[in-house]
Amino acid sequence: MIVQPLNLDIFLKSLLKILSSLLVGGVCTWLVVKNMEWSLVWEHLANISAGPVLLYLLTLVPTTFFRASRWAYLLRPIGVSLPLKRLLPISAVGFLAILALPFRLGEFVRPYYVVREGQCRMSAALGTVAVERVVDGLIVSVILFTTYLTGRAEFSKPLAVLGGAPLYYFAWLSLGLFVSASVFLALALQWPSVTIRWSLRLSLLAWLAPNLAHKIGDKLGALIQGFRVLREPKDLVPFLLESFAYWGFNGLGMWLLARGMGIPVSVPAAFAMMAFTGVVISLPNSPGLVGQFQVGIVAVLAAYVDSNIVSAQGGAYAIVVHALQVVWYLALGTLSLRFAGRGRSLRQMVTESAVAADAVETRLQTS
Helix, strand or coil: CCCCCCCHHHHHHHHHHHHHHHHHHHHHHHHHHCCCCHHHHHHHHHCCCHHHHHHHHHHHHHHHHHHHHCCHHHHHHHCCCCCHHHHHHHHHHHHHHHHHCHHHHHHHHHHHHHHHCCCCCHHHHHHHHHHHHHHHHHHHHHHHHHHHHHCHHHHCCCCHHHCCCCHHHHHHHHHHHHHHHHHHHHHHHHCHHHHHHHHHHHCCHHHHCHHHHHHHHHHHHHHHHHHHHHCCHHHHHHHHHHHHHHHHHHHHHHHHHHHHCCCCCCHHHHHHHHHHHHHHCCCCCCHHHCCHHHHHHHHHHHHHCCHHHHHHHHHHHHHHHHHHHHHHHHHHHHHHHHHHHCCCCHHHHHHHHHHHHHHHHHHHHHC
16 A cells, blocks of 8 residues: 655645634534523433424435535536436535535545546536535525515624624625625626736735735636636526525425424524524534534524523524434435445545645646
């Protein structure tokens, strides 16, 4: 067996990402833990019935399907054609890596599987993942802002779990960030070099840190290339429809489970929980999304229901919905590894994909 030499640069970058993700996860965990009545939480966990759990697991089937199948519409314009029976296990292992590793260090595994198929380059495959993340960010931001418009009173309540900040701060912030990103990309698709150049000038990066500005400009250029896959309506429309289906089943499942556990939340409240949790986990994520997932759910519940419900059923619900998702994706990814891996372990794929992604970044910086 050939042992690959340790790449110090990759090691240091990974270490920094791991430490920052653990910090974020630790802070989020503390925010949740200090507001729970743990004796009541354990009591509700012990008395949960199987019906709501099974119903929630059923909603994870279409959620998982659409999460994987929509990627085909991003791969097709770059010349990649994968049958669904191949796409599903690749996506399952990719999401397993993302969930198991901090700071989305497993993000490169899914595109690297496609690269190993010999159908495209790593930079092109990474571009499709960037498209997916920005579109998902925009969708959850729009959902969060829409629920804010229908529940202004709830979103205006100061929340202890968020340090006294109301939810509408985050609704405006997330919407502003992703709408700005969407406007930038719309302009950049039409006038790429001009848009990037003026964006860097207006940010003062070109003057304050020219080397950093050059690197950011290269990465933005690669991202814009990835978004060119959405020029064709035949790919854009089904991708968006399946993305909305994915998030729709996700929110529906969270609502059904909450009601089954005796939490009186409305459908808009459940979708607000889903959307805000999506915003929180877009931060540097801890392994398994521990802490971040719970703080996203508890914060929204605190805005919609009484505090005594939040500190009891709410805490139990946050644990259950997170645990069910973790077990589901870990089991599905582990079972899919033998079909997707073709003799490669998850550890090997994570290492090789990180090296391939680093080579793309190095090539962009030196080009």
